[in-house]
Amino acid sequence: MTTTMKPLQVGLLGFGTVGGGTWRVLRRNQEEIRRRAGRGIEIVAVSRRDLAAAREQIGDAARVVADPFEIVRDPAIAIVVETIGGTTLARELVLEAIRHGKHVVTANKALLAVHGTEVFAAAGERGVMIAFEAAVAGGVPIIKALREGLSANRIEWIAGIINGTTNFILSEMRAKGLDFGAVLKQAQALGYAEADPTFDIEGIDAAHKATIMSAIAFGVPMQFDRAHVEGIAALQAADIRYAEQLGYRIKLLGITKRRDDIAGGGIELRVHPTLVPRERLIANVEGAMNAVVVHGDAVGTTLYYGRGAGAEPTASAVVADLVDVTRLHTADPDHRVPHLAFQPGALAATRMLDIAEVVTSFYLRLRVADQAGVLARITGILAEHDISIDAVLQRESAEGERQTDLIILTHDTVEGRMNAALAQMQALPTVLAPIVRIRKEELS
Ligand code: HSE
Numbered sequence: 001m002t003t004t005m006k007p008l009q010v011g012l013l014g015f016g017t018v019g020g021g022t023w024r025v026l027r028r029n030q031e032e033i034r035r036r037a038g039r040g041i042e043i044v045a046v047s048r049r050d051l052a053a054a055r056e057q058i059g060d061a062a063r064v065v066a067d068p069f070e071i072v073r074d075p076a077i078a079i080v081v082e083t084i085g086g087t088t089l090a091r092e093l094v095l096e097a098i099r100h101g102k103h104v105v106t107a108n109k110a111l112l113a114v115h116g117t118e119v120f121a122a123a124g125e126r127g128v129m130i131a132f133e134a135a136v137a138g139g140v141p142i143i144k145a146l147r148e149g150l151s152a153n154r155i156e157w158i159a160g161i162i163n164g165t166t167n168f169i170l171s172e173m174r175a176k177g178l179d180f181g182a183v184l185k186q187a188q189a190l191g192y193a194e195a196d197p198t199f200d201i202e203g204i205d206a207a208h209k210a211t212i213m214s215a216i217a218f219g220v221p222m223q224f225d226r227a228h229v230e231g232i233a234a235l236q237a238a239d240i241r242y243a244e245q246l247g248y249r250i251k252l253l254g255i256t257k258r259r260d261d262i263a264g265g266g267i268e269l270r271v272h273p274t275l276v277p278r279e280r281l282i283a284n285v286e287g288a289m290n291a292v293v294v295h296g297d298a299v300g301t302t303l304y305y306g307r308g309a310g311a312e313p314t315a316s317a318v319v320a321d322l323v324d325v326t327r328l329h330t331a332d333p334d335h336r337v338p339h340l341a342f343q344p345g346a347l348a349a350t351r352m353l354d355i356a357e358v359v360t361s362f363y364l365r366l367r368v369a370d371q372a373g374v375l376a377r378i379t380g381i382l383a384e385h386d387i388s389i390d391a392v393l394q395r396e397s398a399e400g401e402r403q404t405d406l407i408i409l410t411h412d413t414v415e416g417r418m419n420a421a422l423a424q425m426q427a428l429p430t431v432l433a434p435i436v437r438i439r440k441e442e443l444s
Contacts, residue, residue, distance in 0.1 A: 007040030008326050011071035011102075012062075013093055014083035015048040018107050018134070020057065021311030022081060022318045027061075033319065037326040041319075043081075045071050072097040079325055081318060082106040091115050094130075098122045103329070105321040107134035107314055110199075113208035116215065116222030120339045127333035131321035136209040137162055137290040139313030140306040141320065146216045146294065147341040153296025155217040157257040159274075159443055162209040164288035164308045165193045165200035166232050166252045170240075170273075171286040174249065179237050192288060202231035203252060203271040210254030213292070214269045218258060218350060219342030223269070226352035230272035239365060239436055242407050246391060248275040248363070249283040250438065259353060266353040275363050275409075275440035281305075282443065293443060301443075356416035360439040361390065364408040366425065367433035370397050374430045375406065385421040387413045403432055409440065 012019050023043060026033065034040045047068035048054035054064045065071065072080055072093050080097040082104060084090045090111050094104050095118075104123070106112070112119065112132055123130045133143045137160065146155070161167050165187065172183040184201065187193040199205045211224040232252050243250050253274040259266040276283040281303055285291040290308030295301050307313035328336050338344060368374045375394070382389060393407040410418075418437070426435055 005039040007034075007042040008078050008329065009042055009044045009076050010079045010081060010322065011045045011047070011074060011077040012043050012081045012083065013047050013068045013071060014085070015046050015054045015057070016083065017311045018314045018318065019046070019048075019081070019083040021315030022083065023058070025312055025315040025319050026322070029319075033323060037323045039326060041322050041326055045074065045077065047071050068093055069096065072102065073100055075100075077102060078329065079103045079105060079322060081322070082108055083318075084108075085110070087111050087114055091119075094119055095122055098126050098128055101126060101128060103129040103131070103325045105131045105134075105318055105325060107132070107318060109135040109205065109208035109212060113211040113222055113224040116212070120344070123339065124344050129325050129328065129336060130339055131325050132212070133321050134314045134317035136212050137292055137304070137306070138308040138310065139316040140290055140292065140304050140308065141317065142213065142292050142304050143216065144320075145302070145304060146213060147337060150294060150296050150299060150302070151341065153298045155258065156295045156297060157255070158210075158213050158217055158292060158294050159253050159255045159282065159441060160210070160213070160292035161251055161282060161285050161290055162254045162292065162308060163200055163203075163206040163252060164290055165197060166203075166206070167285065167290070168192050168288045169201070170232060170235075170250060170252065173235070173237060174240050174244070177237055177241065180233055180235055201233050203229045204231075206252060206254045207271045210256055210269060210271055213254070214256035214267060216341045217256060217294075218267055219340065219346065219348050220267065220350050220352075221340075221347055223352050226269060228270040228272070228355040228358070232273055235273055236436070238405070239363070239438060242365065242393065242405070243275050243363060243438075244278075246363075246393060246407070246409060247278050248440065249278050250274065251276050251283065251285075253441065255441065259359075262351070262353065262357070265350045266357065267350050268353050268358050270355065270358060273438055275438055276443060280443050356414070356419065358415045359412050360415065360441060361412050362408075362410045362418055363438045363440050364410070364422075365436040366406045366408070366431055367403060368406050369430040369432060370402055370404045371430065377428060377430070378406065378408070378425055381421050381424045382408070382410065385413075385417050387411075387417060387421055
C-alpha cells in the first residue's frame with residue numbers, strides 16, 4: 001500500500017449541482033476512497049463566480065477563486081474537474097489544463113461530442129488523461145462497461161434512454177394521456193426540466209451522449225455533426241395510445257449500430273422517438289431514469305440502469321474517475337486505458353451513414369377518408385416500394401364520421417425507400433392530414 005503518499009491535489013471548476021455533489025461525496029467517503037485509490041484525493045481549490053456563495057459551503061476547507069484559469073495553471077494541482085458545462089469557456093479551460101500537464105475529469109458531454117478529437121489529441125500529446133464517465137448517463141458506469149468490461153466483444157449495437165427529462169415527459173404523457181406541452185409545463189414546475197429545455201427535448205443532449213458511446217463502441221472519432229437528431233416536441237398523445245394498443249411504448253432512444261451489409265461497413269448514429277416492444281426491460285424504464293442496452297457478439301444483450309442526472313449520482317461518476325486517474329497517475333501513458341477504448345492510432349474511418357440509409361421498421365398513422373379502396377391503395381404503395389406490412393389497425397369511426405385513423409406497422413426497410421412511399425401516400429386525395437411516422441426497433 002502507498003497510502004502514506006501525499007494526497008493528490010484536485011482543482012474544481014464550477015460549484016453548481018455537479019461540483020457541489022462532487023465536493024460532498026469526496027469528503028463524505030474520503031476514507032474509503034483513499035483505501036481504493038491508494039492515496040488521498042483532496043480538492044484544494046474551487047472556482048466559482050459567486051465567491052460568497054461558494055465560501056459559505058466550503059468555509060476554509062479549500063481555496064475559493066473567481067478566475068478558473070488560476071486553477072488550471074496552478075502547478076500544485078494534478079487533476080482538474082470541469083463542471084462548468086458548455087463548449088466555449090469549458091473548452092478553453094480544458095485545453096489550458098492539458099497544456100499545463102493536468103489530467104481532466106469532466107461531465108461535459110457537449111464538449112467531448114463536439115470537440116473530442118481536439119481534446120483527446122491534445123491530451124495524448126501531453127500524456128495526460130481525460131476521464132468522462134459522468135458525461136453519459138450520469139451515475140451509470142456505462143463508459144467503464146463499454147471501454148473495459150466489454151472489451152472482448154465486437155459491439156453490434158447500443159440503444160439507450162440517455163435523457164431523463166424527456167423520459168419523464170414521455171412517462172407522464174403515457175400515464176396521464178396528456179399532450180407534450182401540458183407535461184412540459186408540469187415538468188418545469190417540478191424542476192425536472194430546465195427553464196430552457198431545448199437541449200433535452202430536441203434530443204441534442206441525448207445525441208451528445210450517443211456520439212460518445214458510438215465512438216467508444218466502434219473505435220471511431222467523435223462525430224456529433226453526423227448524428228441524426230429528432231426530439232419529442234411533435235409527439236402526440238394519440239400515437240402513444242395507439243402504440244400501446246399494438247404492444248409498444250414510445251421512448252426517446254439514442255441508437256448506434258454497426259452495419260456490415262454496407263460496402264466498407266457503416267455506422268448508424270441517431271436519436272429519435274422510437275416504438276419499443278412493451279415487454280423489453282428498457283420499455284419499462286420510467287420517470288427520469290436512464291438505461292442503456294448494449295449488444296455484443298460474445299456477451300449478447302446487457303442492460304445498465306440508474307440515475308442519469310442529479311448532484312450525487314453524477315458525482316458518483318466524477319469521483320470514480322478521480323479514483324481511476326489517481327491509480328494511473330504514475331503509469332506510463334501508453335499503458336493506460338485509451339480514451340476511446342481503442343488505441344489512438346487504431347481508430348477506424350468507418351462511414352457514418354446518412355439517415356436515408358438507416359434500416360428500421362416504422363409506425364405510420366394516416367388520417368384517411370373512410371371509403372372503399374383507401375386501404376388497398378395505401379398498402380399497394382408500400383408493396384410497390386417493397387415495404388412489408390407487419391400489422392394494421394383501423395380505428396372504428398364514430399357514427400356519421402367520414403374519416404378515420406389508419407395505423408400501419410411495417411417490417412424493416414431502408415429509410416430512403418420509406419420516404420419515397422410516404423411522399424406518394426401523402427399526395428393521395430384520400431389522405432387528409434400529414435402522415436405521422438415514428439421509427440420502431442424490436443431490440444431483440
Ligand atoms: N439534462 C439531462 C437529462 C441530464 O435530463 O438527463 C444531463 O445530461
